[in-house]
Amino acid sequence: MSNPFREDLVSRNRPEPCTVVIFGATGDLTHRKLIPALYNLAVDGELPTGVNIIGFARREKSDEEFRAGLEELNQKVSRSGHDEEIWGKFISSVTYHQSEFTDLDGYASLSKRLDEIDAGRGGKGNRLFYIASAPEFFDDILLNLKGAGLNEAKEGCWSRVIVEKPFGTDLKTAKHLNQVVNETFHESDTYRIDHYLGKETAQNLMVLRFANAIFEPLWNSKYISHVQITCSENLGMEGGRGGYYEKSGALRDMVQNHLLQLLSLVAMEPPTDLSADGVRDEKVKVIRSLRQWDTPEKVAENVIRAQYTAGHVDGNPVPGYREEDRVSPESETEAYVAVRLLIDTWRWSGVPFYIRMGKRLPKKSTEISIHFKDAPCVLFSALPGGVPGGNVLVIRIQPDEGISLRMVSKIPGTSLRLEPVKMDFHYATSFGKGSPEAYERLILDAIAGDATLFARRDEVEEAWRFIDHIERAWHESDNKPPMAEFVAGSWGPREADEMIKKDGFAWRRL
Numbered sequence: 293m294s295n296p297f298r299e300d301l302v303s304r305n306r307p308e309p310c311t312v313v314i315f316g317a318t319g320d321l322t323h324r325k326l327i328p329a330l331y332n333l334a335v336d337g338e339l340p341t342g343v344n345i346i347g348f349a350r351r352e353k354s355d356e357e358f359r360a361g362l363e364e365l366n367q368k369v370s371r372s373g374h375d376e377e378i379w380g381k382f383i384s385s386v387t388y389h390q391s392e393f394t395d396l397d398g399y400a401s402l403s404k405r406l407d408e409i410d411a412g413r414g415g416k417g418n419r420l421f422y423i424a425s426a427p428e429f430f431d432d433i434l435l436n437l438k439g440a441g442l443n444e445a446k447e448g449c450w451s452r453v454i455v456e457k458p459f460g461t462d463l464k465t466a467k468h469l470n471q472v473v474n475e476t477f478h479e480s481d482t483y484r485i486d487h488y489l490g491k492e493t494a495q496n497l498m499v500l501r502f503a504n505a506i507f508e509p510l511w512n513s514k515y516i517s518h519v520q521i522t523c524s525e526n527l528g529m530e531g532g533r534g535g536y537y538e539k540s541g542a543l544r545d546m547v548q549n550h551l552l553q554l555l556s557l558v559a560m561e562p563p564t565d566l567s568a569d570g571v572r573d574e575k576v577k578v579i580r581s582l583r584q585w586d587t588p589e590k591v592a593e594n595v596i597r598a599q600y601t602a603g604h605v606d607g608n609p610v611p612g613y614r615e616e617d618r619v620s621p622e623s624e625t626e627a628y629v630a631v632r633l634l635i636d637t638w639r640w641s642g643v644p645f646y647i648r649m650g651k652r653l654p655k656k657s658t659e660i661s662i663h664f665k666d667a668p669c670v671l672f673s674a675l676p677g678g679v680p681g682g683n684v685l686v687i688r689i690q691p692d693e694g695i696s697l698r699m700v701s702k703i704p705g706t707s708l709r710l711e712p713v714k715m716d717f718h719y720a721t722s723f724g725k726g727s728p729e730a731y732e733r734l735i736l737d738a739i740a741g742d743a744t745l746f747a748r749r750d751e752v753e754e755a756w757r758f759i760d761h762i763e764r765a766w767h768e769s770d771n772k773p774p775m776a777e778f779v780a781g782s783w784g785p786r787e788a789d790e791m792i793k794k795d796g797f798a799w800r801r802l
């Protein structure tokens with residue numbers, strides 16, 4: 293009998309020739325992430341032959357100028373180096389299309405160019421539109437694609453759209469954008485990108501949980517005391533990021549999307565199959581089951597926001613958040629957030645999940661730690677020092693991707709003394725090769741028509757519903773929870789330590 297999982301996996305991995313049109317092609321994302329990702333796919337032989345790339349942006353540029361700019365960056369950032377021969381072949385399929393996003397004529401001429409490319413394919417052609425522009429242009433681009441008829445696929449072909457973040461700034465704007473997207477493209481042709489879902493270790497979460505029989509029986513409130521998800525960054529507002537960040541803040545920038553997505557992978561029920569909707573049906577149930585912090589009092593109790601003051605990171609002096617470039621000296625934007633979450637489901641009843649994210653923390657690291665309840669320790673409780681802590685399963689999302697399990701062991705010797713030890717799996721040494729960049733996997737999946745690692749409409753909206761209550765309490769209530777402070781280069785504010793301590797726990801040291 294054939295294995296349905298296997299068939300599913302095989303059919304999901306058949307990327308077809310297509311033309312990729314990138315809107316915002318002279319921008320930072322295209323240069324630092326998208327083109328290097330496509331090039332790396334070419335190096336690994338994963339990019340199907342017959343992929344053409346058209347860069348769409350405003351400024352005047354010849355194809356040669358556009359290609360030279362892309363090459364300069366690729367040489368610096370590509371994970372597989374820069375092979376002149378492969379690059380030469382790859383870049384010959386890349387061209388530039390100059391137009392304003394708001395100018396319908398630019399889309400009509402784009403349509404003509406696409407038809408010319410398709411003429412070499414017997415008139416057929418698949419199209420992938422990648423919207424990598426500032427969010428204020430998302431509507432214009434989508435509506436103009438429709439105006440030029442580019443949202444409609446030719447017979448036997450497909451036409452898909454990838455939409456970058458941020459997907460709205462609150463529930464209202466996300467709903468509006470979803471409406472525009474769904475008026476132009478079918479939901480199954482819509483790929484809302486969340487690059488955390490493309491990270492190798494995030495993808496491995498489902499495998500860890502559902503392909504290993506030993507974890508799933510323990511994965512519930514009977515055995516797990518709490519879960520922590522930490523995303524620490526040592527960078528601040530370099531490169532003019534302050535302007536964007538001021539309108540976003542840590543909660544919208546990282547928690548609404550990336551970290552709630554990680555949480556849903558940790559907490560979801562096993563899906564009935566590996567189809568995109570099978571997986572996303574389960575993920576969205578988690579987000580829908582989050583207890584809502586819907587009053588300023590509940591927000592004050594369960595959410596800590598903070599800004600950093602001047603300090604030192606990696607031995608270098610750094611300014612406070614309010615002194616950063618393009619940040620207001622009176623800023624009320626959080627550069628750190630810690631959230632205590634409860635998931636009201638049978639599996640997770642009474643198990644707190646903690647998410648913390650901060651800029652200008654001591655180092656860059658993202659990890660999920662699953663803290664198991666202590667063993668009944670009557671046997672060892674009389675020992676001097678007792679039993680040193682319990683079992684912790686740590687999933688290192690980045691860097692040094694891997695998984696470790698903390699256990700308690702006897703110290704070798706004639707007396708009985710206990711110490712924690714670690715079983716550690718590192719991707720780099722176990723598989724002998726680095727992981728692909730998230731954008732590589734995600735672009736390839738979109739070409740292959742697999743939306744599993746992309747957020748669905750309801751996931752995005754449910755996440756905003758949860759976030760909106762907190763934002764409203766912070767910015768619109770009469771009883772605004774305070775903004776805490778921490779010194780840049782430290783592990784966040786005292787208030788976040790106190791919040792988790794109230795439940796009898798402490799943040800894991802990274």
Ligand SMILES: NC(=O)C1=CN([C@@H]2O[C@H](COP(=O)(O)OP(=O)(O)OC[C@H]3O[C@@H](n4cnc5c(N)ncnc54)[C@H](OP(=O)(O)O)[C@@H]3O)[C@@H](O)[C@H]2O)C=CC1
Nearest residue numbers: 316317318319320321349350351392393424425456457458
């Ligand atoms: N940069 C990053 O690391 C990340 C970015 N993102 C998201 O990706 C998107 C793009 O970000 P980023 O690349 O940094 O942005 P940039 O500001 O660097 O680039 C913007 C691009 O849009 C083009 N553009 C701006 N206005 C117009 C217009 N009226 N008509 C035509 N083209 C126009 C610019 O063209 P021109 O140069 O010709 O003016 C440029 O190509 C954003 O949504 C961001 O949130 C998400 C994750 C990471």
Ligand SMILES: O=C1O[C@H](COP(=O)(O)O)[C@@H](O)[C@H](O)[C@H]1O
Nearest residue numbers: 457487488525545546550658690
């Ligand atoms: O989306 C974003 O992600 C980055 C962090 O991404 P990572 O892959 O380097 O962990 C974050 O710095 C940025 O503020 C945010 O917009």
